[in-house]
Ligand code: B12
């Protein structure tokens with residue numbers, strides 16, 4: 082006779098942790114960034130990373146939650162808290178460290194997590210008691226026991242890539258932490274949703290493969306659908322909007338296919354980051370449309386095959402770009418296309434080629450960024466001796482960080498401004514958007530027109 086739970090597995094599993102009656106209190110902080118550019122302006126999306134952290138902690142701790150980006154104020158005095166914990170990307174690391182230093186000076190335990198502390202463990206440790214490498218889910222049990230035993234370690238990190246927990250164990254994130262804020266009206270109506278984690282494509286400028294390695298994990302499709310239903314119930318209506326936070330929702334095409342099929346008929350609208358190679362098949366866009374897709378966020382990065390090779394982006398075949406755009410547009414799905422300038426293979430002609438591609442293919446929402454060597458990536462190591470700025474506040478992908486091989490700064494910035502102004506000039510907005518009904522993508526273009534008119538070389542320094 083077979084048993085569902087073997088005696089061995091019972092022996093191995095540690096007993097569930099029961100928190101003592103006096104719960105420790107955490108303050109979780111999503112700090113703002115100091116960049117003057119558009120990154121945190123307007124409506125921002127709810128910070129899924131910190132909401133995941135809060136949702137886990139609530140079983141064993143008391144949790145307060147602050148998001149400086151929407152206007153929540155970080156207290157000067159941290160009395161009442163046992164632990165002050167912050168999430169950090171590179172662009173807000175300096176702000177994070179300033180708050181962390183203040184909390185430590187008041188004798189609080191400080192924990193840092195997120196991409197920047199994960200990539201810069203030694204630097205982050207100078208400002209805190211503990212760094213969490215990668216996601217909290219995979220080290221949560223150990224961290225919780227250690228906190229109540231007063232034995233915090235300086236670093237929590239799964240022993241190997243195999244140590245990442247399956248995503249089936251992921252709890253449904255509790256948005257009430259963010260919604261309780263008196264400033265919650267500044268959150269976008271698009272709700273964050275996560276179906277997969279990781280992306281092993283391995284682009285040399287991207288942090289994701291450095292954190293999760295070759296790992297790509299998926300939730301069960303039913304769990305994602307359950308979460309969508311739960312949000313519909315909370316909102317009191319079926320027609321709600323999601324932004325998938327996945328690095329690359331289509332890395333396992335069969336999963337994306339099953340997920341999109343399950344979403345058909347649910348009445349939701351969504352957008353997601355998606356790999357270009359997946360869109361080579363016209364039926365993918367057709368199914369995405371049926372499932373409620375409004376916009377796909379696609380990293381074209383460059384129209385030059387040489388640059389694509391240079392950045393190790395094996396998922397992009399430039400020869401098929403036109404066909405992919407046509408597949409997406411046939412379904413009435415808008416494209417948010419990301420274009421990066423400033424790799425060593427780029428020349429002044431790269432701007433003209435990109436302009437031609439965008440205009441010919443009528444990309445609705447092109448986003449232009451400057452190649453940014455994020456610390457911890459292989460590309461950072463390659464170009465660090467050429468960095469012209471070392472200020473973390475400027476790591477927002479809109480600042481001129483290093484000297485590319487084939488262009489001088491003035492020439493680069495002149496062309497970078499020109500291409501944006503031209504793409505977002507009134508006649509070109511009209512050409513790219515003609516035939517599209519008046520919607521939020523038009524509004525984005527109007528905002529981009531005004532934004533690009535104000536650009537000067539100093540903006541990017
Ligand atoms: C979705 C996404 C966005 C969304 C963000 C939505 C949001 N509200 O957060 C949007 C599109 C708005 C966005 C914007 C930008 N993004 Co972005 N984004 C991502 C992406 C693909 C996924 C992030 C995510 O939400 N994942 C799901 C959550 C659940 O996982 P997580 O973030 O890893 O969080 C877990 C752990 O980090 C950990 N954790 C996190 N914080 C904390 C805190 C504590 C105390 C603890 C214990 C644990 C912990 O536990 C969490 C739960 O599992 C990442 C890539 C990546 N994998 O990180 C890039 C990424 C974070 N983005 C990046 C960049 C550069 C940007 C922009 C600057 C781009 C731009 N020019 O606009 C802006 C910056 C916006 C800002 N103010 O931060 C870079 C950051 C690099 C760096 N070193 O800082 C990344 C890493 C991509 C890359 N190129 O490598 N982004």
Ligand code: SF4
Pocket residue numbers: 280281282283284287288289290328329380394396
């Ligand atoms: S395809 Fe996107 S998420 Fe994947 S490694 Fe490249 S830049 Fe990162």
